[in-house]
Amino acid sequence: MIGLSQPEFLPASREEMAALGWDELDVLLVSGDAHVDSHAFAAALLGRWLVAHGWRTGIISQPAWDGPAAVAALGRPRLFAGVSAGAVDSLVAHYTAFRKKRTDDAWSPGGKSGLRPNRAVIVYAGLLRQAFPGLTVVAGGIEASLRRFTHYDFWSDSLRRSILLDAKLDAVLYGMGEKSILGLAELLALLPAGRKPVQAIAAARLPGSVYAAHPDDVPKRAAELPSHEAILADPALLVKATLACERQVLNGGPALIQRSGGRALIFEPPAELLSGAEMDALYSLPFNRRAHPSHAEPIPAAAMLEGSLTSHRGCGGGCSFCSLAAHQGRIVQSRSRESILAEVTRLAGSPDWKGVVTDIGGPTSNLWGAECVGDPKTCRRDSCLYPKRCRHLHPNQEGQTELFAEVARLPGVRQVRAASGVRHDLAIESEVYLKALINNHVGGQLKIAPEHVSDKVLRLMRKPPVRLWNEFIRSFERLSREAGKEQYIVPYLMSAFPGCGDQEMRELAEWLKRRGWRPEQAQCFLPTPGTLAAAMFFAGVDADGRPIAVARSDADRLRQHRILMPEARPDPRIPAKPGKRRKPFAKGRRPPAKTGRRPPPGTGRRLGSTGNRRS
Numbered sequence: 001m002i003g004l005s006q007p008e009f010l011p012a013s014r015e016e017m018a019a020l021g022w023d024e025l026d027v028l029l030v031s032g033d034a035h036v037d038s039h040a041f042a043a044a045l046l047g048r049w050l051v052a053h054g055w056r057t058g059i060i061s062q063p064a065w066d067g068p069a070a071v072a073a074l075g076r077p078r079l080f081a082g083v084s085a086g087a088v089d090s091l092v093a094h095y096t097a098f099r100k101k102r103t104d105d106a107w108s109p110g111g112k113s114g115l116r117p118n119r120a121v122i123v124y125a126g127l128l129r130q131a132f133p134g135l136t137v138v139a140g141g142i143e144a145s146l147r148r149f150t151h152y153d154f155w156s157d158s159l160r161r162s163i164l165l166d167a168k169l170d171a172v173l174y175g176m177g178e179k180s181i182l183g184l185a186e187l188l189a190l191l192p193a194g195r196k197p198v199q200a201i202a203a204a205r206l207p208g209s210v211y212a213a214h215p216d217d218v219p220k221r222a223a224e225l226p227s228h229e230a231i232l233a234d235p236a237l238l239v240k241a242t243l244a245c246e247r248q249v250l251n252g253g254p255a256l257i258q259r260s261g262g263r264a265l266i267f268e269p270p271a272e273l274l275s276g277a278e279m280d281a282l283y284s285l286p287f288n289r290r291a292h293p294s295h296a297e298p299i300p301a302a303a304m305l306e307g308s309l310t311s312h313r314g315c316g317g318g319c320s321f322c323s324l325a326a327h328q329g330r331i332v333q334s335r336s337r338e339s340i341l342a343e344v345t346r347l348a349g350s351p352d353w354k355g356v357v358t359d360i361g362g363p364t365s366n367l368w369g370a371e372c373v374g375d376p377k378t379c380r381r382d383s384c385l386y387p388k389r390c391r392h393l394h395p396n397q398e399g400q401t402e403l404f405a406e407v408a409r410l411p412g413v414r415q416v417r418a419a420s421g422v423r424h425d426l427a428i429e430s431e432v433y434l435k436a437l438i439n440n441h442v443g444g445q446l447k448i449a450p451e452h453v454s455d456k457v458l459r460l461m462r463k464p465p466v467r468l469w470n471e472f473i474r475s476f477e478r479l480s481r482e483a484g485k486e487q488y489i490v491p492y493l494m495s496a497f498p499g500c501g502d503q504e505m506r507e508l509a510e511w512l513k514r515r516g517w518r519p520e521q522a523q524c525f526l527p528t529p530g531t532l533a534a535a536m537f538f539a540g541v542d543a544d545g546r547p548i549a550v551a552r553s554d555a556d557r558l559r560q561h562r563i564l565m566p567e568a569r570p571d572p573r574i575p576a577k578p579g580k581r582r583k584p585f586a587k588g589r590r591p592p593a594k595t596g597r598r599p600p601p602g603t604g605r606r607l608g609s610t611g612n613r614r615s
């Protein structure tokens with residue numbers, strides 16, 4: 001890798017740029033997260049990656065949005081600016097499942113909410129256009145990626161068109177952005193005078209990009225998604241469009257087109273995945289894991305991730321509500337054992353080291369090293385694990401067990417924990433893995449996400465059937481007993497999922513009662529943009545177009561939630577009983593709720609443990 005030397009922090013001020021001898025930036029990254037030099041903060045990850053490839057990159061984090069001054073602080077970049085709302089969609093970061101304003105934000109100094117605007121991508125892109133007219137502005141990250149096509153927006157209870165148009169972006173770079181952002185930098189550095197950046201992006205067919213084109217000037221052999229206007233008229237088409245985008249990420253093509261308001265949006269096939277060697281190179285960059293000195297208060301997410309390593313990306317589970325899998329894709333990309341051991345050795349040599357590796361994981365802990373030995377390009381499945389493991393998916397749980405044992409033997413390491421979610425249907429396939437997990441890597445409580453016990457609901461979630469969940473519990477209890485350990489499972493459960501009714505919630509409550517389990521926290525379904533589950537919530541049909549019952553009103557959702565969590569306090573804003581239908585099914589809005597009353601975001605009182613931070 002030929003590049004610039006890596007600074008202690010990527011510059012966040014003119015003084016820091018001057019100290020590096022940089023009179024201008026090539027690329028400016030604007031992020032809704034705090035500036036933490038960690039692999040878990042995308043601006044730092046992509047910024048160091050760009051610097052490693054020779055591009056001078058600076059970061060403006062959480063700029064004030066009352067004018068363009070804050071985003072202009074580092075001057076006009078030579079090539080382009082990239083904006084991101086941060087690690088989560090800004091509206092998920094700000095509001096609970098009942099649209100109650102959150103008071104905390106783990107990705108901000110002091111854990112305070114409100115340091116990024118709602119719809120941060122649109123706001124930051126607007127500020128950059130004011131500050132630097134004519135500058136190429138692109139967006140990436142979860143918010144931009146999952147809002148790249150027509151999507152249901154829970155907070156305005158409406159369908160929204162692509163964020164590319166709403167934010168007036170030159171392009172969206174979707175998915176994990178290392179290759180597409182490098183490709184863009186190379187393209188714009190060679191841009192001939194008089195040529196527009198979007199023309200260059202279109203001519204190069206930049207993988208992983210979305211851009212707008214003239215409706216008559218679209219790539220040949222592209223597949224048409226239902227247009228924005230067609231989806232407004234027929235909500236069931238949203239499910240089809242969402243599935244097509246999900247499959248494009250897995251299958252790698254062809255390009256997709258969505259027509260919207262007289263424009264044609266082109267979704268180029270995804271960027272190539274990083275190879276194992278590239279993953280190793282990326283994660284061996286010298287992240288110092290500290291917050292930039294400009295932050296006076298600690299950042300909770302940085303503290304939580306202090307002793308944690310990313311070992312892989314991607315998740316074959318394909319859960320229909322998970323935006324992480326929709327963003328990272330289903331194919332798992334793993335770092336090598338050597339790269340992980342080297343990172344732990346580096347960590348253990350730092351003065352603040354406490355001796356505990358708090359996690360070595362990814363979206364699903366036990367998928368490190370998993371490989372698809374089939375051909376994803378021709379794969380027609382929507383999950384590699386549901387309803388049962390695809391024969392082409394080769395997990396490597398024994399290899400992971402050995403890796404954890406090797407890490408535990410490194411000097412300075414007292415304990416290695418697995419804090420990322422464990423896929424229980426996979427775990428029960430390997431007694432060796434499960435035994436090591438239970439004996440050595442569970443800190444008394446193991447968090448598992450069965451989400452439900454009704455097979456009807458689990459099918460819609462693409463989650464393992466309850467039979468496998470019961471089998472996992474039996475194995476967990478037996479192995480804990482044999483190890484002489486008193487350990488508990490903390491299950492993640494969800495109410496009000498599309499297709500789930502009061503009957504299914506009672507089934508779940510009775511199942512818990514039979515086991516003597518009392519959940520401390522459960523999540524009320526939050527339809528996150530761009531996911532299949534959000535499309536099903538809006539359209540009232542499943543992935544095959546069959547009608548499903550959906551608890552749409554807050555009253556119905558709260559009632560379901562209270563079957564599980566009877567102590568959840570009723571919100572005075574939400575009627576105790578469903579009221580009358582007030583509006584007919586209008587264009588672009590969801591089908592009518594049983595109650596018409598819906599408060600604006602951020603008003604009303606706290607509703608107890610109903611919100612969730614999972615995106």
Ligand code: SF4
Nearest residue numbers: 372374379384390393
């Ligand atoms: S072939 Fe099997 S393992 Fe490979 S992507 Fe398809 S479902 Fe997953």
